[in-house]
Amino acid sequence: MKNYILCLFALPLFLAACQPANQQPQARAVTETKAAVPQPNEEELAESLFQLPDTFQNQDGKPVVLADFKGKPTVVSMIFTHCAFVCPRLTADIRQMEQSMGEEGKKVNFVLISFDTDRDLPARLKQYAREQQLDQNFTLLHGSEGAVRSIGVLLDTQFEKDEDGNFAHSNIVTVLDPHGIIRYRKEGLGQDHTQTVKEVEKYL
Amino acid sequence: MNIRKMLQPQGPIRFRKRLNLHAGILRMMAVATLTVLFLITVSLSPSLAHPNPSIPAIEKKMVLVPAGPYQPFLKREINKPIQVKAFRMDQTAVTNAEYLEFVKANPEWRKSNVNPLFADKNYLAHWKGDLEIGTGRYNHPNAPVVNVSWFAARAYAKWAGKRLPTVPEWERAGNGRPENLGNKTLIAYILEWYSKPNPARLPTVKSTYLNQYGLWDMHGLVWEWTFDFNSYLNSSDSRGGTQDENQLFCAAGSLGVQNKEDYAGYLRFSYRGSLKGKYCIPNLGFRCVKDL
Numbered sequence: 001m002k003n004y005i006l007c008l009f010a011l012p013l014f015l016a017a018c019q020p021a022n023q024q025p026q027a028r029a030v031t032e033t034k035a036a037v038p039q040p041n042e043e044e045l046a047e048s049l050f051q052l053p054d055t056f057q058n059q060d061g062k063p064v065v066l067a068d069f070k071g072k073p074t075v076v077s078m079i080f081t082h083c084a085f086v087c088p089r090l091t092a093d094i095r096q097m098e099q100s101m102g103e104e105g106k107k108v109n110f111v112l113i114s115f116d117t118d119r120d121l122p123a124r125l126k127q128y129a130r131e132q133q134l135d136q137n138f139t140l141l142h143g144s145e146g147a148v149r150s151i152g153v154l155l156d157t158q159f160e161k162d163e164d165g166n167f168a169h170s171n172i173v174t175v176l177d178p179h180g181i182i183r184y185r186k187e188g189l190g191q192d193h194t195q196t197v198k199e200v201e202k203y204l
Numbered sequence: 205m206n207i208r209k210m211l212q213p214q215g216p217i218r219f220r221k222r223l224n225l226h227a228g229i230l231r232m233m234a235v236a237t238l239t240v241l242f243l244i245t246v247s248l249s250p251s252l253a254h255p256n257p258s259i260p261a262i263e264k265k266m267v268l269v270p271a272g273p274y275q276p277f278l279k280r281e282i283n284k285p286i287q288v289k290a291f292r293m294d295q296t297a298v299t300n301a302e303y304l305e306f307v308k309a310n311p312e313w314r315k316s317n318v319n320p321l322f323a324d325k326n327y328l329a330h331w332k333g334d335l336e337i338g339t340g341r342y343n344h345p346n347a348p349v350v351n352v353s354w355f356a357a358r359a360y361a362k363w364a365g366k367r368l369p370t371v372p373e374w375e376r377a378g379n380g381r382p383e384n385l386g387n388k389t390l391i392a393y394i395l396e397w398y399s400k401p402n403p404a405r406l407p408t409v410k411s412t413y414l415n416q417y418g419l420w421d422m423h424g425l426v427w428e429w430t431f432d433f434n435s436y437l438n439s440s441d442s443r444g445g446t447q448d449e450n451q452l453f454c455a456a457g458s459l460g461v462q463n464k465e466d467y468a469g470y471l472r473f474s475y476r477g478s479l480k481g482k483y484c485i486p487n488l489g490f491r492c493v494k495d496l
Contacts, residue, residue: 046320146358153354153434153481154321160435163284 037203040179049154050180054147056113059126059140066151066180069139073203074109074176075196078148078157080116080167081128089189090171091132097173097193097200098137106137107204113141115159115167117148156185175199264302264364266292266494267418269380274372277469286372293369293377294491296409296420297348297428298360300337304345306360308335313359322355326484346408348426348489354481357429357490366492368431371476373493375469378422380415394423394468402487423468429490433476 040048050067058064075094079087091112098105114120120128125140134140143151152159159169173196175184184199269292273285307314314334318327329351332338337345352360354368361367369377382390393413412424479488 043320048321051319051321149432149434150355150358150481156434156480158434158477160432163286 035202038177040177040181044181045179047182048180049151049176049182052147052150052154054143054150056141056143056147057122058142059122059129061122064139064141069109069111069176070180071178072107072109073178073200074111074180075173075200076109076111076113076155076176077171077173078113078115078152078155078159078169080114080169081120081124082116082166086169086171086189088132090173091134093189093191093193094173095132095134097197098135100193100197101201104201104204108137108200110134110138111141112138113143113148113151115148115152115161115169116165117143117145118165155182177203264298265295267295268496269293269373269377269417269419272376274376276372277375277466277473288372288376290496291369291373292494292496293373293417293419294366294493295418297426297489297491298357299346299409300331300343300349301345303349303352303360304335304337306363310359310363313356318356320482322482323353324482324484326351326486327353327356329484330486341404342406342486344406344408347406348409348421350406350426350486350489351484352429352489353484354429354433354479356484358431360490361492364492366494368429368490369493370432371430371435374428374430377415377417377419380417380419380422383414383416385413390423391466391468397424398468398471426487426489427472427475427485429488430476433479434481 050065050070052066054065056064056066075097077090077094079090081087094110094112098108098110101108114125120142122142125142129138129140155172155174157170157172159167161167170187171189172185172187173191173193174182175196177183183203184196186193186196268290269288271290272288274288275285311317312319315328315331316334328349330338330340330342331351332340332343337343342350358368379390382388382393385393407425409425410420412421414420415422479485
């Protein structure tokens with residue numbers, strides 16, 4: 001049984017590995033000077049975050065696994081919506097990244113994962129997306145305590161709940177390539193994300 | 205033995221015998237059907253992507269840690285003690301022998317199969333093989349298992365029907381009064397341990413001290429994983445966190461911690477802050493807890 005499961009994980013990776021090869025001629029035709037999309041080697045693929053088995057829920061209440069983001073580069077960060085200052089700031093940083101990319105921004109997944117497993121249910125995440133004027137390129141995720149801790153550990157994002165249900169946390173923007181491999185991280189608020197955008201564009 | 209006799213041991217009357225026989229066959233069929241249905245359900249269950257939940261072959265003694273307050277080590281803006289609910293905790297750290305049962309039941313956690321996302325290359329580095337502990341200095345069957353990642357520890361806990369303790373739970377349990385240390389204070393004892401290099405031979409569990417809750421070796425044997433080990437904010441960028449290591453290092457010196465005498469606590473929090481989930485380290489093991 002375990003082998004089947006492994007195969008199930010492995011299969012999409014193989015498919016994914018083939019995909020960009022098929023798409024490359026088109027991409028080249030559009031931008032002649034653009035460098036080829038870097039392809040991961042086997043060792044790197046073994047550390048794809050898309051292997052995380054946990055299921056999350058998006059702002060529409062639909063089940064999502066990280067592997068659903070395969071095929072496009074992903075900009076991911078962790079927040080909670082009752083955060084008064086820091087998280088809206090971080091969200092704005094990411095929205096600005098999207099805007100600075102113009103039309104290309106549509107070829108990127110923007111993902112915000114909530115620390116707040118109790119309060120940030122899908123409806124609340126949807127409301128936050130509206131308040132922060134996030135478009136359909138943004139996926140906001142709710143998950144179990146175990147799932148959120150796992151992704152926090154994988155993204156090196158530290159967080160701790162206080163007695164009032166709020167969170168002390170690090171602010172990190174992470175770039176995943178289309179295979180789910182961590183390619184770039186930037187820590188802090190109100191940062192210059194020019195380089196982050198450049199890192200994302202390598203995979204378009 | 206005659207199968208009829210097995211099916212209806214009590215009836216001497218022929219008529220009842222036959223009825224009982226029919227009832228017996230029906231019962232057997234029902235049991236068989238249910239078993240098949242159960243097996244189908246189990247084999248189709250999506251939870252198989254996670255380790256097999258099953259009853260571990262080794263019964264491990266757990267002891268009660270009663271409810272009570274835990275004063276967070278770092279000072280917070282909101283500075284209230286955390287109320288820790290009562291829980292049960294493994295009396296000792298998980299041993300090599302116990303961990304062997306886990307890898308037998310969960311092939312994906314064997315040395316040669318482990319996913320590099322979830323454990324680095326030092327995973328079970330001291331073991332001789334996938335299913336062989338070996339005889340090295342850290343390999344006593346009753347020594348705590350080390351060189352296991354956080355993901356591995358969590359998978360073990362899940363398999364055992366348990367979970368990893370949170371930092372407040374672990375610290376509350378770890379602060380339990382020692383029962384057999386004589387006049388030495390706990391902090392003095394811990395600092396003595398921290399000051400020693402890793403031992404040439406890793407001792408077995410129950411080789412250090414027992415505390416008031418009946419827990420062995422909370423300090424003095426190995427460091428232990430906690431569920432939220434990455435909750436301690438040691439962000440390298442001062443603009444990074446809403447609260448961060450500035451509280452420990454800048455301006456206030458060490459005054460930001462609750463008890464500045466507790467240098468041992470300071471070391472423990474720094475140690476946790478330096479870990480990553482896939483790290484496998486020769487002085488880091490774990491024990492599990494369970495809700496009441």
